[in-house]
Amino acid sequence: MPDPLSFSLAGKVIIQFGGTGLLGRALVDALGAAGATLIVASRNREALETLAASEQARGRTVHVDEVDIGSEESLQALRDRVLAEHGRVDGIVFNAVSRPMKGYSADLDQWRESMDVNATGFFATVRTFGDTMADKGSGSIVNIASQMGTIGMNPWLYEGTSMSASPDYFFHKGGMINLTRYLASHYGEMNVRVNVVSPGGIYNPDQPQADAFLERYGKMTMLGRMADAPEIGGSVVFLLSDASTYITGANLAIDGGYTAK
């Protein structure tokens, strides 16, 4: 019987898709600290190896593997390797995103390329690993969406900066949020929970956003600022842990009150 007061991921085999970006690195830190046996999978093995080495040096159980989310064969091969090596999958975090579309007027091929990973690849991933966890009789899927999956584009935020927001992102993040509800319903009686978190904008200390953007963005939130990447991890750990065994189909906003204001 799972302990509903346990936030620990000790003993749980978790696969995180996408781990080298701003949020991905913070999630690796959070899941590793919570005790998960973590397999981080994305396309760039070299960057992943560096990440895993620094996590292992801190005593974390972090492995890396390579996957192309745009290929079902690649996903199935990853599943087979993880089952052969670890014997089970207890949870996945879908954190990967592809950003090929450069602006509203971009060629439609960029939209199609985005959908290959962010729509088709996303579904192929959750189906491959959802079915694997359903066979075992338990599991948790956490999808990383964005507040942009719920609200429209606000051009005022970007005025006078080189920043912009691409339309494909609003489409596939919105789709991710509602597909999460479908998946939660599909897998519910198989004891596989499916939830989504919707972070607000994350401050990038390595390449800070324009000052004008930061000031306007802060005013749109209740807390007066962007998120720091480590602030997202606790919610993902919670949704993977036994502390959330009765939560499924939920969309958890982690946006400093942006979408509630």
Ligand SMILES: NC(=O)c1ccc[n+]([C@@H]2O[C@H](COP(=O)([O-])OP(=O)(O)OC[C@H]3O[C@@H](n4cnc5c(N)ncnc54)[C@H](O)[C@@H]3O)[C@@H](O)[C@H]2O)c1
């Ligand atoms: N950065 C933000 O402000 C912000 C805000 C809200 C939500 N998010 C979401 O958080 C998640 C991570 O964001 P990030 O800024 O760290 O992203 P990022 O672009 O820095 O990293 C994305 C990751 O996805 C992986 N990836 C892309 N295509 C892939 C493919 N075909 N196969 C396998 N892996 C692939 C990349 O290798 C990388 O590890 C995304 O879902 C993003 O939409 C980010």
